[in-house]
Amino acid sequence: xxxxxxxxDGFATILTWNHLLIMVIGVMLGMLVGVLPGLGAPxxxxxxxxxxxxxxxxxxxxxxxxxYWGALFGGSTTSILFNIPGEPSSVxxxxxxxxxxxxxxxxxxxxxxxxSAGLGALAGVVMITLLASSVAQFGLKFSSPEYxxxxxLAFCSFIGMSSSAPSKTLVSMMLxxxxxxxxxxxxxxxxxxxxxxxxLVKGISFLVAVxxxxxxxxxxxxxEEGLSFNGIKSRIRVRDILRTMAxxxxxxxxxxxxxxxxxxxxxxxxxPTAASFMSHGIAKRFSRHPERFGKGEPxxxxxxxxxDHSAGTSALLPMLxxxxxxxxxxxxxMGGLMIWxxxxxxxxxxxxxxxxxxxxxxxxxGNVVAVILVLSxxxxxxxxxxxxxxxxxxxxxxVIFTGVYQVANSTFDFWLLLFFALLGxxxxxxxxxxxxxxxxxxxxxxxxxxxxxSMVMSDxxxxxxxxxxxxxxxxxxxxxMLVWPLFSRxxxxxGWRRRLHRQKPQASKPATPDSRP
Amino acid sequence: xxxxxxxxxxxxxxxALLTGGIGLAICYGAWQVGTGWTPSGPDSGxxxxxxxxxxxxxxxxxxxxxxxxHRHKDEIFLDAARLKSLARFVLPILGFAVISLLLGxxxxxxxxxxxxxxxxxxxxxxxxxxxxxxxxxxxxLLFELVFQVPLLKGPLEHAFGIY
Numbered sequence: 001x002x003x004x005x006x007x008x009d010g011f012a013t014i015l016t017w018n019h020l021l022i023m024v025i026g027v028m029l030g031m032l033v034g035v036l037p038g039l040g041a042p043x044x045x046x047x048x049x050x051x052x053x054x055x056x057x058x059x060x061x062x063x064x065x066x067x068y069w070g071a072l073f074g075g076s077t078t079s080i081l082f083n084i085p086g087e088p089s090s091v092x093x094x095x096x097x098x099x100x101x102x103x104x105x106x107x108x109x110x111x112x113x114x115x116s117a118g119l120g121a122l123a124g125v126v127m128i129t130l131l132a133s134s135v136a137q138f139g140l141k142f143s144s145p146e147y148x149x150x151x152x153l154a155f156c157s158f159i160g161m162s163s164s165a166p167s168k169t170l171v172s173m174m175l176x177x178x179x180x181x182x183x184x185x186x187x188x189x190x191x192x193x194x195x196x197x198x199x200l201v202k203g204i205s206f207l208v209a210v211x212x213x214x215x216x217x218x219x220x221x222x223x224e225e226g227l228s229f230n231g232i233k234s235r236i237r238v239r240d241i242l243r244t245m246a247x248x249x250x251x252x253x254x255x256x257x258x259x260x261x262x263x264x265x266x267x268x269x270x271x272p273t274a275a276s277f278m279s280h281g282i283a284k285r286f287s288r289h290p291e292r293f294g295k296g297e298p299x300x301x302x303x304x305x306x307x308d309h310s311a312g313t314s315a316l317l318p319m320l321x322x323x324x325x326x327x328x329x330x331x332x333x334m335g336g337l338m339i340w341x342x343x344x345x346x347x348x349x350x351x352x353x354x355x356x357x358x359x360x361x362x363x364x365x366g367n368v369v370a371v372i373l374v375l376s377x378x379x380x381x382x383x384x385x386x387x388x389x390x391x392x393x394x395x396x397x398x399v400i401f402t403g404v405y406q407v408a409n410s411t412f413d414f415w416l417l418l419f420f421a422l423l424g425x426x427x428x429x430x431x432x433x434x435x436x437x438x439x440x441x442x443x444x445x446x447x448x449x450x451x452x453x454s455m456v457m458s459d460x461x462x463x464x465x466x467x468x469x470x471x472x473x474x475x476x477x478x479x480x481m482l483v484w485p486l487f488s489r490x491x492x493x494x495g496w497r498r499r500l501h502r503q504k505p506q507a508s509k510p511a512t513p514d515s516r517p
Numbered sequence: 518x519x520x521x522x523x524x525x526x527x528x529x530x531x532x533a534l535l536t537g538g539i540g541l542a543i544c545y546g547a548w549q550v551g552t553g554w555t556p557s558g559p560d561s562g563x564x565x566x567x568x569x570x571x572x573x574x575x576x577x578x579x580x581x582x583x584x585x586x587h588r589h590k591d592e593i594f595l596d597a598a599r600l601k602s603l604a605r606f607v608l609p610i611l612g613f614a615v616i617s618l619l620l621g622x623x624x625x626x627x628x629x630x631x632x633x634x635x636x637x638x639x640x641x642x643x644x645x646x647x648x649x650x651x652x653x654x655x656x657x658l659l660f661e662l663v664f665q666v667p668l669l670k671g672p673l674e675h676a677f678g679i680y
Contacts (some may be wrong), residue, residue: 051664167578171536174571178543181568185550185561192561193546216610223606223637224599390638395652397610397633398626402656405622406666414614426532429594430525448564456558 003133010357013058014365022059023362026066027370028377033067034074034086035381037222037389039215039396041071041087042328042438046210047399049336050406057340058358064336065316065359066366068329069121072312073374074381076113076305081106081232081382089272089308092280096293096300101232103296110236110378111244112298113305116255118371120306123259124266124313125363128320132349132360135321139346144453145464147323149474151447152465153481154324158436160484161274168432176437179204180444187452199412206335206441207407210328212420213427213434215400219393220425236378251302254283262307266314271327272307279307313363319344320356323446328435331442522596525589533580540572602637609633621671627653 013019033044045064052060075086080097093113100109142150155173162169182193183203194200248255258279265275283303284293293300315326323345325331337344342352349356384392404417427434440447458464466472547562547569554560582588595603609632617625630649634640640648660666670679 051666165579165582167575167582171572171575171579174568174575175536175539178539178565178568178572181565188557188561190550190561192550193543193565195542195546220603220606224595224603226599226602388638390634390640391648393606393637394609394630394633397613398629398652398656401613401617401626402622402660402668405669406660409667409669411618411669414617418611418614426528426535430529430532432532451564452558460554460559 003129006353006357007129007361009354010361013354013358014062014362019059019062022063023066023366023369024373026063027070027366027373030067030070031074031374031381034071035078035384036392036396041068042210042332043214044071045329045332046207047403049207049332050403052336053339057342057355060336060340061355061359062362064333065362069366069370072309073114073117073370076117077110077374077378077381078385080109080113082385089276092276092304093301095280096297099294100296100301106232107236107240108244109301111241111375112301114371114374115245115248116302116306117309118367119255120259120262120308120310121313121367122364124263124310125360127263127314128317128360132317132321135317136346136349139322141470144450144457145467145471146474148447148450148454149465149471149478150322150324151443151450153474153478155440156478156481160481162433164431164433166485169436172427172432172434173436173440176440177444177447179209180441181448186445186449199410202408204416205407206438208404208413208416209420209441210332210438211400211404212417213424213437216397216417216421217424217428219396220421221428223393236375241375251299254299254303255306257282258303258306259310262310263314266311266326267317271315272311275311276304276308279303320348321346325439325442328438331439335442523594525592525594526583528594529583529589530580533576533583537573537576540569540576543569543572605636609636617669619671621674622669623653623657624671624673626656
């Protein structure tokens with residue numbers, strides 16, 4: 001019950017016209033980046049982050065998180081109308097969403113997707129409301145070795161759950177950790193890895209990395225594929241929306257099942273992409289008419305969307321309560337928290353309850369606002385994709401350059417941006433996962449600090465990571481995650497990954513399996 | 518280079534060498550500041566050094582997987598047509614970065630949008646120029662006036678007295 005009163009306080013914090021306006025702006029901008037090629041949720045949040053430095057943290061997190069919801073909805077829109085997944089996690093929506101829209105039922109497909117996505121997101125927030133305090137309480141038991149173990153677990157699960165080769169995931173992740181160590185060493189105060197380049201003293205900002213890896217690199221891949229969008233013209237009629245909403249209760253079984261899958265995959269680091277694929281696959285297996293899937297089956301739209309959004313929102317629980325983001329976008333937001341002077345983790349619940357519960361309350365409201373806004377503005381956003389890429393592409397590049405300059409008012413960052421763009425381009429084309437690099441770049445400092453403090457505690461002995469039952473359990477789980485690919489191959493669970501790979505070549509908007517939004 | 522483009526095989530090798538090289542640089546940089554044990558715990562280079570070792574190890578595995586496993590031998594990474602459209606996109610960006618350093622982001626944006634639209638979309642001069650100027654003006658209004666974050670300016674803005 002305590003959580004409920006805290007949540008009410010949260011609503012009291014955010015229910016101002018100012019915050020509502022910020023919510024609307026966030027959702028609209030999010031849908032814009034979700035629809036535009038080359039701009040996804042992580043990139044959009046990175047571009048907006050420098051502009052929030054002067055805002056108060058509550059308004060800033062509302063803006064950024066609403067942008068995230070908007071981007072998720074924008075991604076589903078392009079999946080259904082253009083057969084182009086705007087986000088990797090909405091690939092599974094194209095299986096049945098696009099066929100239904102092609103059959104002349106675009107409004108029905110969009111409404112089904114948005115409503116089930118909204119319900120999934122709400123279920124995720126309810127779960128956060130109920131569990132956040134207890135998870136944070138649990139997190140208070142953690143000291144440095146436990147924290148390092150949690151990071152270790154997160155890193156291992158990337159290797160275990162990734163669809164790329166483990167050695168490629170390892171390289172990507174470790175490069176992120178290494179880039180995070182460049183510049184001033186926060187423990188000793190000395191400089192390291194600067195190679196006598198004065199511009200490297202300030203370090204390498206993860207924002208510049210995100211804009212290169214997710215922004216320019218994605219645009220490079222997009223240009224190369226040569227863009228031609230053959231969208232389905234959709235006129236949204238209120239009557240169709242209402243009729244579809246009335247049919248929604250028929251799919252309750254798929255909804256409940258997908259939401260549970262989504263929440264589980266969101267809290268554990270499997271993420272929204274895996275959740276949506278798994279949910280679509282299970283819906284098909286349990287269906288009495290599996291032959292209808294792939295031809296516009298409503299359950300095939302409801303399932304991946306509900307799972308995707310419930311996983312997306314649930315991923316914020318580990319970020320808030322333990323300081324371990326579940327996706328690239330959550331990582332960028334967590335980086336933002338640290339820039340605003342907040343430390344994600346259990347202590348945040350004690351020091352800044354207004355912030356935590358304001359964010360949770362804004363997630364309820366933001367998703368409702370997003371569903372309404374997205375339904376009323378779909379034609380507008382769909383028309384943006386019809387503007388030739390030769391105009392949109394350069395504008396996006398110019399916006400990214402101004403964004404990079406704003407990070408630290410440094411022109412050296414232009415060259416870093418180009419370096420990350422090259423790296424991202426190579427990684428995307430050669431199936432290296434990009435999201436782990438961003439995650440480890442944000443987590444790098446904290447992981448290293450936890451490691452060094454643990455080593456000081458134990459006087460240099462690594463046995464500290466097996467010293468009590470809690471830390472050994474987490475480390476053990478990490479090791480289990482490392483060997484998970486072997487297990488899952490034996491159990492034949494790798495189906496969704498194969499399908500993800502098969503889907504990829506048709507998607508003109510590149511959706512690398514692991515660049516989770 | 519095969520006759521119809523760059524093969525994925527060679528790019529896999531090149532990328533593994535690139536990441537391996539970065540890994541070696543990390544190890545070297547970490548070794549410079551010390552990778553041992555100090556009275557106050559591990560030295561600043563300790564953590565990065567082992568990270569660098571893992572980068573090198575992963576890169577070596579990637580390299581061997583490609584070469585020994587003969588992976589991606591027949592796949593094409595980039596053919597001539599795609600290379601051309603990619604170059605049309607990337608070269609203006611390089612120019613954008615250099616011009617922005619010299620003349621500021623506003624002039625850079627105007628010229629970049631102008632040439633990118635000409636090169637990629639074959640738009641008329643006046644349309645491209647108008648778009649470039651319009652976007653620069655939008656940036657100015659948005660960033661300098663609404664958000665009050667100054668962008669990089671060059672000699673042209675100074676000549677007009679805009680700081």
